[in-house]
Amino acid sequence: MTTTATALFSDRIGRIEISATMAVTAEAAKLRAQGAKLVDFGAGEPHFATPQHIKDAAIAAIQANFTRYTVVSGIPDLRQAIVERHTADFGSTYTPDEAIFTTGGKLALFNAIQVLVDHGDEVILPVPYWVSFKDIVQYAGGKVVYLETSEAENFRVTADAIEAAITPKTKAIILNSPSNPSGAVVSPADLERIVRLAHERGIWLLLDECYVYLQYTGALVSGGSFTDCKDHVVVLGSLSKTYAMTGWRAGYALAPKPVITAMTKLQSQSTSSTASFVQKAAVAALRGPQECVAEMRADYLTLRDETLGRLNEIPGITCTVPEGAFYVYPNVSAYLGKAGVPTAMELSRRLLNEAHVVTVPGEAFGTDHHIRLSYATSHADVEEGLNRMKTFFAKL
Ligand SMILES: Cc1ncc(COP(=O)(O)O)c(C=O)c1O
Numbered sequence: 001m002t003t004t005a006t007a008l009f010s011d012r013i014g015r016i017e018i019s020a021t022m023a024v025t026a027e028a029a030k031l032r033a034q035g036a037k038l039v040d041f042g043a044g045e046p047h048f049a050t051p052q053h054i055k056d057a058a059i060a061a062i063q064a065n066f067t068r069y070t071v072v073s074g075i076p077d078l079r080q081a082i083v084e085r086h087t088a089d090f091g092s093t094y095t096p097d098e099a100i101f102t103t104g105g106k107l108a109l110f111n112a113i114q115v116l117v118d119h120g121d122e123v124i125l126p127v128p129y130w131v132s133f134k135d136i137v138q139y140a141g142g143k144v145v146y147l148e149t150s151e152a153e154n155f156r157v158t159a160d161a162i163e164a165a166i167t168p169k170t171k172a173i174i175l176n177s178p179s180n181p182s183g184a185v186v187s188p189a190d191l192e193r194i195v196r197l198a199h200e201r202g203i204w205l206l207l208d209e210c211y212v213y214l215q216y217t218g219a220l221v222s223g224g225s226f227t228d229c230k231d232h233v234v235v236l237g238s239l240s241k242t243y244a245m246t247g248w249r250a251g252y253a254l255a256p257k258p259v260i261t262a263m264t265k266l267q268s269q270s271t272s273s274t275a276s277f278v279q280k281a282a283v284a285a286l287r288g289p290q291e292c293v294a295e296m297r298a299d300y301l302t303l304r305d306e307t308l309g310r311l312n313e314i315p316g317i318t319c320t321v322p323e324g325a326f327y328v329y330p331n332v333s334a335y336l337g338k339a340g341v342p343t344a345m346e347l348s349r350r351l352l353n354e355a356h357v358v359t360v361p362g363e364a365f366g367t368d369h370h371i372r373l374s375y376a377t378s379h380a381d382v383e384e385g386l387n388r389m390k391t392f393f394a395k396l
Contacts, residue, residue, distance in 0.1 A: 016135040024348065028358045039385035041373035042358035044180060044327070046244040048299075051292040054243060057284030061277035070273040073264045074101030074252075078279045081286040082237070082252050089213075090222040092230075094254045100263050101282065103274050105210045105238030105251030108263075110136050112234050112253055113172075115262040116204050117142040121171035126157045128329065128365035130180045130208070142171070146366065151331065154320045155182040159193035166197075172204040175223070178211040181365045181372040182329045183304075183322020188221045199229035210238040210251075211325040213293050216301050224254055231256055241326075242293055243285045249274065250282050300326050303375040303382055310386035311373075314393050326376040329362070333369035335396050344371055355392040357385050 024042050032038055061067075073079065079096035086092045102108040109132070117123060119141035125133050126147045134144045147165045149155045162173060175194065177186040186194070198205035207223040215221070224235040239250040253263060273279070307328050311319050316334030332347060341347045348361040348371055362370030375382060 012139050012141070015138040015141075019131050019135075024352075024358065024360050024364075027349075028352060031352065031356070036356050038352075038356045038358055039381050039388060040358045040377065041375070041385055042360055043376070044374050045246040045376060046241060046296065046326075047377050048244040048296055050244050050248070051285075051288075053288050054245065054281050054285045057288075058248075058277045058281035061280035066276050066280060068276060070276050070279060072268045072273050073260065074099070074273065075276075075279050075283075078283050078286075081283045083254070085286040086222070086224060086235075086237075086254060089220060090225040091227070092222065092224040092235075092254070093227045094224065097257050098254055098260055100253050100260050100267070101274055101279060102251045102253065102263075102267065103271050104249040105208070105236055105240060106132060107249075107267075107271065108236045108238075108251045108253040109133075109206070109208060110139075111263045111266050112206055112236065112255070112259070113137055113140050113142070114266055115259065116206075116234075117171055120169070122167060122169040124162065124165045124170060124173040126155075126161075126175070126179075128155060128179070128181050128362065128367045128370070129174075130176055131364050133174050133176070133208075134366075137174075143169075145170070149184070151320060154323070155179065155184040155329070157184070157186050157190070157194075159190045159197060162194050163197060166201065166203065170201075170203050172206055173198060174206045174208065176208040176210075177223075178215055178322070178324025180211065180325050181327050181360070181362075181370075182320060183325045183327055184320070185215055185217065185323040188218070191221060191223050192226055195223050195226045195233055196229050198232045202232060204232050204234060206234050206236060208236045210236065211241055212237070213242045214297055214300060214326060215324040216297075216304070217323045234259060239282055239285055244296065245281075245285065248278050248281060250278055250285075300376065303377070303379065304328070306379060306382050307373065307375040307386065310382065310390070313386075314390050317393070326374055328373050328375060329365075329370050330373070331369050332371055335393060336369065341396065344368055347371060351389065351392060355388040357388050357392070 079099040082099045083094040117140040121142045123137045123142045235254040237252045240246040319330040344361040351357045359371040
């Protein structure tokens with residue numbers, strides 16, 4: 001065959017890279033298979049089991065043969081449950097035809113961007129960012145406009161910074177609050193100003209609220225609650241972190257009806273509906289007791305404080321205080337360039353191979369001087385992992 005590889009594949013698949021967090025997971029899996037006892041701060045997923053009443057609902061659905069195709073956007077009862085939960089928790093006013101249930105929050109984001117972003121459109125993305133945002137925008141042909149945030153100000157995104165980044169070509173803004181990887185939370189006042197700005201300028205505001213229930217300071221806030229100016233807001237939600245359901249693939253979007261209609265059209269030509277019994281489990285999650293969410297949040301907060309406390313014992317490492325999600329994003333620049341560790345990527349690799357601690361290098365999130373640790377793990381692992389890190393850095 002004489003055709004070159006680039007001609008064999010589409011232009012758009014060449015615009016994206018495999019998720020960097022998945023690359024780390026693969027390297028860790030290799031070591032694990034060789035018998036290494038790793039402490040895993042890499043995985044961005046709850047260490048809790050899915051609550052029993054949610055599992056029971058899925059089992060009951062299967063036993064009742066609720067195992068067929070459903071309508072593409074999700075069964076009406078589920079879309080009703082999504083909007084009722086959001087209204088109860090955040091005072092929003094969405095109706096079921098302004099909701100779609102998707103195969104994970106990631107697909108809600110992917111579909112929303114495919115529907116809203118065209119070639120050459122600019123999309124503002126605050127740095128540090130969750131890995132997938134830039135690739136999904138690039139897949140759609142959009143141009144990512146990176147918005148640097150200040151570590152001295154806890155990586156917080158402000159309305160002033162967003163306003164200054166807007167150009168005539170800005171089609172959308174992506175906000176992820178609380179943020180993966182930094183745990184930064186946009187203040188309620190700034191969030192309201194950003195929603196109003198999007199409304200006034202006719203710019204789509206994509207709010208990734210996958211960690212919205214994991215905020216540790218003040219009341220829980222969603223950008224979907226500013227009901228008088230939600231015409232350009234797309235709320236992207238997920239049950240993955242809130243209810244410890246990462247493997248179930250359960251996410252949703254709340255948006256104006258035409259956006260949901262377009263997302264449904266796209267979904268009808270790709271995944272169709274999500275798994276039928278997962279939808280029943282999602283109804284149980286959203287309508288059932290919510291104490292499990294508060295209990296998990298309380299444990300994450302303790303884990304955050306333990307992790308920060310132990311990190312602060314390592315000379316040279318500094319770390320912003322995350323106000324949400326379950327990650328810390330320490331600055332490791334004091335150790336870069338010394339002892340043959342040129343980059344955060346190499347530091348993560350050495351931490352994995354020499355200390356058997358899994359972290360994700362900051363390059364994956366758009367900053368070069370950090371590593372990300374997920375503290376969604378046991379208290380014993382936080383203790384053991386930070387002991388190993390302390391010993392590792394002392395030798396560098
Ligand atoms: C910021 C952010 N958005 C979306 C997702 C995707 O979550 P889901 O499991 O619902 O696809 C993740 C998962 O790590 C995330 O961190």
